[in-house]
Amino acid sequence: MMRVPAFQYYRAPSVRDAVAALRDGGAEAMLLAGGTDVVPNLKRRQQNPALLIGIGHLPELRQTTNGAGLTLGACLRLADVADDPRVRAHYPGLAIAAGKVATPQLRNMGTLGGNLCLDTRCNYYNQSYEWRQAIDFCMKAPASTGGQACTSPDGTGICWVATSSPRCWAVSSTDTAPALIALGARVTLASADGRRTIPLEDLYANDGMAYLTKRRDEMVTAVHLEPGDRSWRSTYRKLRRRGSFDFPVLSVAAAVRFGKESAVEEARIVLGAVASWPVLVPESASLVGKPLTDDAIEAFAEQASQLAKPLDNTDFALGWRKKMARAYVSGALKELRGDAVRRP
């Protein structure tokens, strides 16, 4: 049996109290929202915080507000996000992504904020303590930390995926982040010092260990979406071995706004699970100004797939995953163009 190691628990009565506890707890404190990432990590001793700050129950983080656009509280359950009629009508890419996370039970537990801050994943890291001990752990969770994740290399662990690499290549595996970045979402971060709102893509760094740019004492309180305008179309495609349970091995989120004569006015395409952060494809701008013809789609899909540099630390064969990146980008764009294509 895998037991959770000892910890102190603080059920925060408000966001203000949660961020104060986060500041006072320093490196030893960790937020607990739905717990579906934290609890397995505790059981495998990948994480071992002295203090868990419970926020999943806070009503102020479980609200959806309509104003200029839609604001989603960080502790909304993924099932509620996926089922929300406003999300389904105006931001289908997000509804699809949230509805494809894990399993129905996990979506009743897992939160939007927890999904955005999900730990990066790797076949050499998401293993039991004994398994990792047998390979003498790795850079993300070196022996010097007792096999627990740390956020900067301490020089004692190696990376089993790229043994001469100075960095960790663990994979960003969140489903909702690519979908939200494609939709141009912003996130509000709160700390004891106040609040700030940043574009969601700026929350991430391409580093398997320090994968979030926010400070330790900051928490995500809400996600903001621009007004859902009918000319924006969005979708999400996820590759995984089983149609349930599994994390993405590749995902493509696409949002496109069409103008007159079906010409693209704006396009944002994001690849998930191909790096330590969600990859916003810079060439998305090249789609602007012309209709999505087969040629335009294929040329773009080829360019975008060059950004997918899969390593051998998730499921499936490398070469095949790269080929699928191209197929998934092209499928997503054809779907947004209006073709009757089946979504995987």
Added chain:
Amino acid sequence: MRPAHNRLTVNGELREVLFDATKTLLEVLREDLRLTGTKHGCELGECGTCAVLMEGRPVLSCLVLGVECDGADVTTVEGLAEGPALHPLQEAFADRGAAQCGYCTPGILLTAKALLDRNPHPTRGEIAEALSGNLCRCTGYLQIFEAVEEAARTERTDPPTQGRTYRPADAQARPRAGDAR
């Protein structure tokens, strides 16, 4: 670490429980409340056998920390039958051979109950989707889907109190759910 003290409603009864504060809800249910109907599987959220209902929604008790359950309303498989009358889902599972070793059954029954409470006439596709977080290594799922469909039909026609009466002899005659862990 000091033990935790919670008050929670389990199967409609208010329970007060003192437990090791590192325990998950699954461990509190099985070890402290002696409700061993909920099964220990993968312990990592990857199988669904530990599913229980919290505020009527299926969740995985292996990933819920006990300390977060103060004031919660929990339903386990022990809460499905009403007195001696089995829940229509339990009857349909027995009649259709939807339980073989039975290890996955408690989690599936509760997840299916939550589905029928929300959507009394689900399609086959909706049933498969609702149960897509519950692994079964014995039945091949078909009997499970059929049993849920049958229970949905029964619920429509029969009041729940007319269920078949549970006799301890039945339990002995049938293979018992494994309780190895």
